[in-house]
Amino acid sequence: MTALAVRQGSPDARVRTGVWFIGARGSVATTATAGCAAIAAGLHPPSGMATETPPFARSGLPPLASLVFGGHDILDCPLAKRAEALAEGGVLPHGLPAAVRAELDAADAEIRPGGPLPGDARTDEELITAFAADLAGFTRRHELARTVVVNVSSTEPAPGPDDPRLPASSLYAAAALRAGCPYVDFTPSTGLRSPALAEAVASCGLPHAGRDGKTGQTLLRSVLAPMFVQRALPVRAWSGTNLLGGGDGAALADPAAAAAKNAGKERVLADTFGAAPEGEVHIDDVPAMGDWKTAWDHIAFDGFLGSRMILQTIWQGCDSALAAPLVLDLARLLARAHETGLSGPRPELGFYFKDPDGGGSAALADQYADLLAFAERLRGEA
16 A cells, blocks of 8 residues: 555545556656645645546546556656656755655556567567556556556657557557556557557447647647637738757657657647648757746737738746646546446547547637536536
């Protein structure tokens, strides 16, 4: 039993829920793990968590104090040290890693080696079997009602049509299905969308949601783009630039990975306007920025009688702190969906994604209305 569960009065085993992060020692997972412990202990408010607002109060979501964390990662840095580095960088509050050290150590003890690493001779099937066994063992050891797998690993390039192996994200996704775990893809990586997994996805009977978390620039685009449509203001061009460091900056320095990321950003505009306006999105790796990012958008539009106008926006934030409350929301929502017997893609969770399942509106206001309706549905199943 984790120290967090002990501190909070040991929730009944039937309501304890596992959260298994792919990329468990990364910035997002570390921030989410530490943040959950801090909120459950009353050290900080649940800022950024929609599931902690009144509309979700009676939806039957697992309490934050009942969440048990583990995961896969290819790194071996202890979670507590990762949290200390994030605190030094201003991502986590000063002193928080020490305050929740027991919870971080408990989660770290449940992180298993990921892969495949260079030189790993195991086949795809062998890797999937090993990852699924890790998940099953975690769920069994902690007597969890269920475990939700959340992919928050670095963005990978899209696989080529002739690649003989599944990408790593799809290996983890296949393992989640095999272990009977609901699955959240918070990245633009292939994951469940590999054609090789289509049959397994269709027959798994599990709820899943994705993909690519909407935390900053695209979040703002999903608010502003509908405004131009509703006010009948034609957009001539929409260009954007992102400056970021940390692991994401390094991963997205790969043009193929950046292309996978940008596709979701541009899709929001195409879906809203019917066609993407002129302009591109650029991502620049600036290591000195660490886990912080700056996103700039330049929007050229026409006003009455063809008057030329410009709107510029600047979004500066910490990506890990923006993403962490969202992944906690998603883990709780999908756990509750699984408890009520829901399965398949959950388009009601499009509020959280750049490229949500099932199409639907790209406007944040419409997506929020769908999310509230989903909360009501979950409440009715209680």
